Amino acid sequence: MAVNAPPQYFRVEQEFRKAQTLQEQVDCLERMLVLLPKHKASEKVQADLKTRLKDAKEALQVERSAPKKVKSFRFPRQGAGAVSILGGPNSGKSRLLAELTKAQPEVAPYPFTTREPLPGMMAFEDVAVQLIDTPPVTDTVFEAYLPNIVRTADAALLCFDGSSDDAPEETLTVIQQFADRSTVLGAASGFVDEDFAKVQIRTLLVVTHASDPQLADRLEFYEEMNPPALERVLVDFETGLGVAELPSAIYRLLGVMRIYTKVPGKPVERNSPFTLPIGSSVEALAERIHNDLAASLKFAKVWGSGLHDGQSVGKDHILAEQDVVELHTA
Numbered sequence: 454m455a456v457n458a459p460p461q462y463f464r465v466e467q468e469f470r471k472a473q474t475l476q477e478q479v480d481c482l483e484r485m486l487v488l489l490p491k492h493k494a495s496e497k498v499q500a501d502l503k504t505r506l507k508d509a510k511e512a513l514q515v516e517r518s519a520p521k522k523v524k525s526f527r528f529p530r531q532g533a534g535a536v537s538i539l540g541g542p543n544s545g546k547s548r549l550l551a552e553l554t555k556a557q558p559e560v561a562p563y564p565f566t567t568r569e570p571l572p573g574m575m576a577f578e579d580v581a582v583q584l585i586d587t588p589p590v591t592d593t594v595f596e597a598y599l600p601n602i603v604r605t606a607d608a609a610l611l612c613f614d615g616s617s618d619d620a621p622e623e624t625l626t627v628i629q630q631f632a633d634r635s636t637v638l639g640a641a642s643g644f645v646d647e648d649f650a651k652v653q654i655r656t657l658l659v660v661t662h663a664s665d666p667q668l669a670d671r672l673e674f675y676e677e678m679n680p681p682a683l684e685r686v687l688v689d690f691e692t693g694l695g696v697a698e699l700p701s702a703i704y705r706l707l708g709v710m711r712i713y714t715k716v717p718g719k720p721v722e723r724n725s726p727f728t729l730p731i732g733s734s735v736e737a738l739a740e741r742i743h744n745d746l747a748a749s750l751k752f753a754k755v756w757g758s759g760l761h762d763g764q765s766v767g768k769d770h771i772l773a774e775q776d777v778v779e780l781h782t783a
């Protein structure tokens with residue numbers, strides 16, 4: 454966004470994107486309106502925010518007065534982030550969930566096996582990532598609750614069946630179906646331009662059945678159809694190709710870093726790192742731990758790359774993956 458807003462604004466904007474209920478959306482929009490600087494350049498954004506707020510409030514009224522008819526699924530957020538698993542029928546979505554988590558989805562060699570979304574927790578080193586398996590999408594089949602699941606997650610996996618001649622077309626159909634519902638499977642997560650209705654979700658193309666001898670032809674055919682540029686990994690759950698590297702590729706999609714904290718004079722707490730968006734400052738870490746801590750924060754000592762061990766840094770110091778931080782309030 455071209456508007457010169459303070460970092461708090463963008464944090465609330467992030468929160469807004471992941472809001473799972475209308476009430477959460479209303480709360481975030483109200484805060485964004487307060488935080489947004491009021492000047493000529495931000496007029497369009499202000500107007501957009503106001504429209505969104507009005508729409509969300511109206512929808513909230515409707516939701517309160519009418520019982521829900523549409524099925525919806527909300528999975529409490531757990532771990533360092535959430536990633537939805539999308540794709541056409543039989544593309545390996547459930548197999549992926551079964552391979553990387555303890556969840557036990559039905560996996561079968563015929564299409565339309567999965568009827569409802571199912572979450573599972575994937576371990577990557579010392580963090581966990583929530584994966585959500587979903588029913589297939591085709592040009593005629595699309596569960597109404599899917600955009601919400603995809604938009605409230607941090608990233609998506611789009612499965613492409615490397616053993617099927619139909620995969621190029623089916624995969625493009627999935628992308629188009631979501632695009633038709635203002636949900637753009639793309640290279641980064643965030644809003645598209647300044648259009649608050651449209652959300653982009655960072656998506657990894659997961660080519661399954663990648664040991665298939667005709668894979669290269671199918672991928673070439675896919676490329677010729679001008680799909681959006683997505684990062685891509687090749688896996689085969691039967692031969693094991695690429696499977697060991699998949700968790701780290703999924704973790705990287707989240708755009709977060711792990712930060713370990715320590716109390717002065719105590720050892721580092723290695724078991725449960727905080728995960729913060731890449732580029733976060735010492736202050737953001739303090740805020741994550743406790744609002745009061747951020748207010749009373751004086752400086753921090755950091756152990757990490759490019760620093761002396763225990764180097765003192767200010768609130769604005771930008772942290773890096775796997776830094777160890779000791780926060781000092783006096």
Ligand SMILES: Nc1nc2c(ncn2[C@@H]2O[C@H](COP(=O)(O)OP(=O)(O)OP(=O)(O)O)[C@@H](O)[C@H]2O)c(=O)[nH]1
Nearest residue numbers: 543544545546547548561565566567589662690691
């Ligand atoms: N050889 C091989 N088989 C795979 C691979 N991935 C999935 N399969 C098989 O392909 C079939 C379909 O996999 P599923 O995971 O059920 O596919 P899905 O996308 O969940 O299908 P729906 O739920 O019907 O949309 C199953 O028999 C899987 O075991 C792979 O990488 N290699």
Ligand SMILES: [Mg+2]
Nearest residue numbers: 546547566567
């Ligand atoms: Mg399935």
